[in-house]
Amino acid sequence: MLIASFMSVASLSPAPVRKFSKNPLIAFYQSSIGKKYVVAGTGLILIVYVLGHLVGNLQIFSGQERINAYSKFLHDLGPILWLVRVFLLAAFVTHIVATIQLAQENRLAKPRKYAVTGYQRSTMASRTMLISGLIILCFVIYHLLQFTLQVTDPKFRHMHDSLGHHDVYRMLILGFKNPFVSLFYTVGLFLLTNHLSHGFASVVQTLGINNRKIASFVASGGQTLAWVVFIGYVSIPVTILLGIIK
Amino acid sequence: MNFKLKVWRQKDGASPGSFKDYDAKDVPSEASFLEMLDIVNESLAASGEDPIAFDSDCREGICGTCSLVINGIPHGPGKGTTCQLYMRRFADSDTIWIEPFRAAAFPPIKDLVVDRSAFDRIIEAGGYIVVRTGSAPEANSLPVAKHDADLAMEAAACIGCGACVAACPNSAAMLFVSAKVSHLGLLPQGQAERESRVIHMVRKMDELGFGSCRNHYECEAICPAEVSATFMARLNQDYALASAKKVLAV
The missing domain is CATH 3.10.20.30 (Beta-grasp domain)
Structure with missing residues (x-):
């Protein structure tokens, strides 16, 4: 009887779902930690981009000439700009694909949730990474359609300053004058902040750099940096709506 | 009451x-x-x-x-x-x-009893050292730095209860595996098999259907042996270095 009950248990235990290739590089990606490295590595690339993009955008406060010259500089890079764009797009897609694969594995690993939730340490940010990430994806698509491809408002394409450069300055002001655009932008940025407040520290942990001495600094530093990103980006639509930048 | x-x-x-x-x-x-x-x-x-x-x-x-x-x-x-x-x-x-x-x-x-022998399968995959048995060697012949000895002892405090897996929203066994890998990997006796150990234990953990870490640290919060989540960062690094060596075939 006892043996029979144990055998029924054995037959229920999950069959090995994950197999590993003989090729060590493929096997690394097939492992949970390998995929996490890919998510963290691409996350780091995107974090560097978010910070670089912020520095670029903040030039709006230095006036029309400065930010339009910056935009011309970027466009004059030509093939290099496209190389960077393809690289960023690849990092973005890989970040999402690897995360979705991990999420599927994790769903299988926890087939039943507890009747009572007793979270001790996790945060709202850490528990909503997947959903905040997917909404950020929607935001990024809209953002690219609006300011990069300029399909939401065709007027943007024909804006030139006195030097004949594309007038990014007026495009931003015109775009953010619409309170709905600004609101959607702020919501998108808030979700990005939420994502990064867990993401920054997670990158350090997953890449194996974290240790006891720096752990609390990494956690609070990550949150601070995420809010710096929020304030930095959102300062642009806020100052435009308040009429400080005209 | x-x-x-x-x-x-x-x-x-x-x-x-x-x-x-x-x-x-x-x-x-x-x-x-x-x-x-x-x-x-x-x-x-x-x-x-x-x-x-x-x-x-x-x-x-x-x-x-x-x-x-x-x-x-x-x-x-x-x-x-x-x-x-x-x-x-x-x-x-x-x-x-x-x-x-x-x-x-x-x-x-x-009822409330579950089969936790998956942890034994992970230990079998590499949570040991191969040594000649016999009389104990002279203790001072193998010096261990105080810092390493302390860390190894902290990792070795893991009692393998499985609460980390239970607390994890993904049922990850990362805290357990990181404690076992670190406790041997920090000591000189564990160096010979350090790379094969981490690769085999992590693969076994995946094969058995445990999830992956999303850095919620619920495991650290409830661990009765107070094993630190920073051991998981150590595990990640050990695993990546061992994998990189395999890829480069060095």
């Missing part, structure tokens, strides 16, 4: 389970949580009902056999194991939810 219990009952792994209500009456406040269940079981046995099955062994907070998820928290509120949880932590007439550890890699056996 009196309590209302909502206990997960499941005949065996093949049958579906459900919560059943029980009244725990006249429980002394100094009773441990497991002793409270013993009291309930005595009344169940007296009335002819099948007693609630749960794991326990040393009841001294050392062995890691006792499990249970109490009100959503593995080993219940506070640090330490379930056997070291006393009923005075609860208020009189509290409702207490008692569930088994839930993870695909820990299949249910009966």
Whole structure:
């Protein structure tokens, strides 16, 4: 009887779902930690981009000439700009694909949730990474359609300053004058902040750099940096709506 | 003290389970949580009902056999194991939810008992060192830096109870594996197999159906042995370095 009950248990235990290739590089990606490295590595690339993009955008406060010259500089890079764009797009897609694969594995690993939730340490940010990430994806698509491809408002394409450069300055002001655009932008940025407040520290942990001495600094530093990103980006639509930048 | 219990009952792994209500009456406040269940079981046995099955062994907070998820928290509120949880932590007439550890890699056996032998499979995959046995060598012949010895001892404190897996929303075994990999990887005796150990243990962990870490650190918060989540960063680094060496074939 006892043996029979144990055998029924054995037959229920999950069959090995994950197999590993003989090729060590493929096997690394097939492992949970390998995929996490890919998510963290691409996350780091995107974090560097978010910070670089912020520095670029903040030039709006230095006036029309400065930010339009910056935009011309970027466009004059030509093939290099496209190389960077393809690289960023690849990092973005890989970040999402690897995360979705991990999420599927994790769903299988926890087939039943507890009747009572007793979270001790996790945060709202850490528990909503997947959903905040997917909404950020929607935001990024809209953002690219609006300011990069300029399909939401065709007027943007024909804006030139006195030097004949594309007038990014007026495009931003015109775009953010619409309170709905600004609101959607702020919501998108808030979700990005939420994502990064867990993401920054997670990158350090997953890449194996974290240790006891720096752990609390990494956690609070990550949150601070995420809010710096929020304030930095959102300062642009806020100052435009308040009429400080005209 | 009196309590209302909502206990997960499941005949065996093949049958579906459900919560059943029980009244725990006249429980002394100094009773441990497991002793409270013993009291309930005595009344169940007296009335002819099948007693609630749960794991326990040393009841001294050392062995890691006792499990249970109490009100959503593995080993219940506070640090330490379930056997070291006393009923005075609860208020009189509290409702207490008692569930088994839930993870695909820990299949249910009966009621609150799950099969945690997946941890043994992970240890078999590399959680050991190969040495000549015999008389103990001269202790001072193999110096260990104080810092490394302390860290290794901290990792070795893991009692393999599985609460980290139970607490993790992804049922990841990362804290357990990181403790075992680090405890040997920090000591000179563990260096010979350091790379193969981390690769084999991580792969076994994946094969057995444990999830991956999303850095919630629920595991660290409930670990009765207070194993630090920074060991998982160490595990990540060890695993990546060992994999890189394999890729470069050095």
